[in-house]
Structure formats: C-alpha cells, structure tokens
C-alpha cells in the first residue's frame with residue numbers, strides 16, 4: 332500500500348493523521364498534482380491524496396481513504412451510526428470545504444495571467460463563514476479526536492501554513508484554544524510542515 336501525497340495538502344495530511352492515530356504504517360510517495368500526469372493513473376482526477384493498495388487498486392478521495400484506513404485499523408475514528416456520526420461527518424465536510432475554498436483561493440491568488448477577484452472574494456467568504464461554523468462546533472464542544480476533529484485540525488493547520496495573514500484565531504476563541512490541544516497530538520506533530 333502506498334499513499335500518493337503532497338506534504339502541503341490538508342487532505343493528504345488528514346489521511347496521514349488518521350493512519351497515525353490508528354497505528355497504521357503508511358508508506359508515502361511525493362507527487363505534485365499540478366505537474367505529475369502519472370498521478371492520473373491512480374486518480375483520473377489527478378488530485379492528491381490517492382492510495383494505491385497492495386493489489387494495485389487505487390482509492391480516492393481523502394474521505395474514502397480515511398474510511399478504508401479506519402476499517403483496516405479496526406475502527407475508532409467514526410462513531411456508530413446516529414447523531415454522533417452525522418455530526419462527525421458534518422464536521423469533516425465543513426473542514427474539507429474550508430480547505431477546498433482555501434486551495435481554490437490560493438490558486439487564483441497566485442495566477443500569473445488573469446486573476447478573478449470575484450473568485451477570490453467568494454472563496455474567502457466561504458472560508459470565513461466556514462470558520463465561524465467551526466467556532467460554533469468548538470464552542471459546543473469537540474471531544475476526542477475522530478474523523479471530524481482530525482479534519483478540523485488539518486484545515487486550520489493549512490490556514491496557518493498558507494494564510495497566516497488571515498489571523499483566523501481572531502474572534503474565534505473556542506476554536507483557537509481547541510486547536511492548540513489538537514496540534515500537540517503526536518499524529519499532528521508528525522505531519523506538520525513549514526511554509527515552503
């Protein structure tokens with residue numbers, strides 16, 4: 332089994348944190364999704380992360396890979412079906428959505444040709460509203476470190492990496508305090524990257 336990943340990708344980090352939390356050794360191979368067309372062999376969408384299984388079968392995207400790893404590792408990252416599971420999956424969707432918006436905003440911001448400010452503004456709005464919703468989740472209480480919390484921790488970690496000037500902690504005390512505890516977990520410490 333091998334994870335095709337990019338160290339900066341919050342989605343790939345989510346997968347790696349899940350593996351760490353589950354005690355699964357996950358071999359990785361660096362791939363640049365923007366330039367490496369070979370990635371399409373594993374994921375026709377040419378996005379990271381993609382997991383290539385021992386028999387060569389690929390799995391994508393991060394939500395599918397995380398569920399696969401949870402199954403492989405004997406479970407524990409997903410609550411049993413019921414209100415707790417729906418909340419965890421909502422949290423994951425929210426965190427992933429913030430990352431989607433952040434990645435899109437960044438790509439538009441660094442464009443060398445035509446830059447569409449309306450795209451940047453719309454993605455920034457999604458990030459702000461998404462973070463406010465995460466703050467509400469944190470204020471209501473985030474307990475344990477399952478799939479929802481892992482996704483949330485990777486999302487705010489990505490913002491620290493790519494958008495430090497956004498100062499996402501301002502006005503979000505519950506999320507800021509929770510993120511300190513989350514960042515101290517060995518799985519998060521083992522997967523943190525510094526800005527390139």
Ligand SMILES: N[C@@H](CCC(=O)N[C@@H](CS)C(=O)NCC(=O)O)C(=O)O
Pocket residue numbers: 339340341342364365376377378379380392393394427434
């Ligand atoms: N929904 C996907 C999102 C993956 C994603 O957007 N990955 C980015 C890197 S952070 C990527 O590979 N982008 C390349 C592209 O969009 O062509 C997942 O959860 O795996």
